[in-house]
Amino acid sequence: MVAPRDGSRRALIVEDEASIREIVRLHLSLGGFETEEVADGRAALDRLRSERFDLIVLDVMLPGVDGVTLCRAMRAGGPNQQSGVLMLTARDTEPDKVIGLESGADDYLTKPFGVRELMARVMSVVRRSSGGATAPDRSQTGTVTAAEMTLDPDRRQARVRGELVELTKQEFDIIYLLASRRGIVFSRAALITKVWGEDTYVTERTVDSVVSRLRRKVERDPDDPEMLLTAWGVGYKFADA
Numbered sequence: 001m002v003a004p005r006d007g008s009r010r011a012l013i014v015e016d017e018a019s020i021r022e023i024v025r026l027h028l029s030l031g032g033f034e035t036e037e038v039a040d041g042r043a044a045l046d047r048l049r050s051e052r053f054d055l056i057v058l059d060v061m062l063p064g065v066d067g068v069t070l071c072r073a074m075r076a077g078g079p080n081q082q083s084g085v086l087m088l089t090a091r092d093t094e095p096d097k098v099i100g101l102e103s104g105a106d107d108y109l110t111k112p113f114g115v116r117e118l119m120a121r122v123m124s125v126v127r128r129s130s131g132g133a134t135a136p137d138r139s140q141t142g143t144v145t146a147a148e149m150t151l152d153p154d155r156r157q158a159r160v161r162g163e164l165v166e167l168t169k170q171e172f173d174i175i176y177l178l179a180s181r182r183g184i185v186f187s188r189a190a191l192i193t194k195v196w197g198e199d200t201y202v203t204e205r206t207v208d209s210v211v212s213r214l215r216r217k218v219e220r221d222p223d224d225p226e227m228l229l230t231a232w233g234v235g236y237k238f239a240d241a
Contacts, residue, residue, distance in 0.1 A: 009126065011055040013037045014044040014070070015088065016062055020111070024057055027115050031122065041065025045073060052079035055126055060089040060100060068103040075104035075169050081156060082169070084129035086121055088113075101206055102213060104168040106196070128197045146179040146238060147227045149218060160218045170195055171214050174207075175238075178228065183240035185231040211236055 011033040015021045018039075025035045033055065038044045042064035048056070056074070060067040067087060074080045087105040100108045106125040109118060144151045150159045156172055158165045167175070173195045178186065186194070188204040196202050215222040227239050 008032070008034045009054040010052070011035045011057060012044070012047060012051075012053040013057045014039075014041070014062065014067065015057070015059040016040060017059075020059075020088070023115070024118065027119055028055075028057070028122065031119055039063075041067070041070055044070055048074050048080050049078055053083055054129070055084045055086065055122060056080065057086050057088060057122070058105070060087055060091070068099060071100075071103040071105050072168070076166055082129060084125035086125050101170065101202060102168060102210060104170065106169070107202075124197055144176060144180045146182055149175075149179065149227065151176050151179055158218070165217050167214070167217065168210075170210050171217070174210060175214055175218070175228070178236060178238040182238045185234050185237045187235040189235075191235065207236075 009032060011028050013021050013024050013028070013035055015024065015037070016039045021037050021039070025037060028035050036047065036053075038047060041062040044058075044062070045065055048070065058067045058070060062070070067089075071085055071087070074083070074085070085105045085107075087100045087108045088111060089100065089108070090111045106128060107121050109121055142153070144153075148161045151157075151172070152159075153176055156167075156169075158167050158172060158175065174191060177191070177194060178184075188207045191207050192202060192204070211228060212222075215225050215228055219225045219227060229237050229239055231237055
């Protein structure tokens with residue numbers, strides 16, 4: 001690890017292939033990051049619990065603890081709960097991408113990848129996680145109470161009917177956005193822009209998948225939702241009352 005300078009951005013590279021770690025390390029260093037590398041999931045979990053990083057480049061298939069489990073653990077709490085996460089994987093199917101993003105990753109990059117694409121996605125992830133122009137719209141700041149739900153954006157906590165509910169980063173951002181604009185319909189494209197950012201690579205199917213998971217977590221009957229409603233042919237909204 002290179003010792004960080006004051007004000008520098010820190011990146012943790014979690015990848016078991018030495019050649020890929022070297023490529024990522026080199027270009028992140030050229031991009032102004034101080035980097036640390038680990039090759040297995042258990043070592044990464046220890047680092048993520050003890051140190052904060054601005055960016056985590058995270059392979060999905062790892063010895064010890066896999067990347068999806070790591071990302072879920074990170075988003076559940078700790079110093080990297082809101083850090084930027086870019087997942088790397090050799091799998092290029094839509095379900096695999098959805099699983100990675102639903103675990104709390106900000107973006108997803110398939111191996112083999114080009115250096116320009118890597119750095120474009122890195123910078124997009126960092127802008128979003130640091131509250132840049134593509135961060136979720138929160139003009140109504142502070143705790144939001146809607147229906148049977150209370151959302152605390154500072155702690156990134158959701159309580160439903162008095163019980164804490166664990167949400168991924170994207171799940172929380174979507175429900176906070178909808179609940180703070182009750183009755184306002186957001187198209188899938190608008191949700192992608194506001195939650196993932198304009199230069200994201202996720203699809204509208206990802207939005208449907210995240211909303212479906214949210215309903216299973218917060219609704220009494222996910223098949224007959226009372227809070228997260230579908231605006232047919234358009235997108236989604238939070239119930240008016």
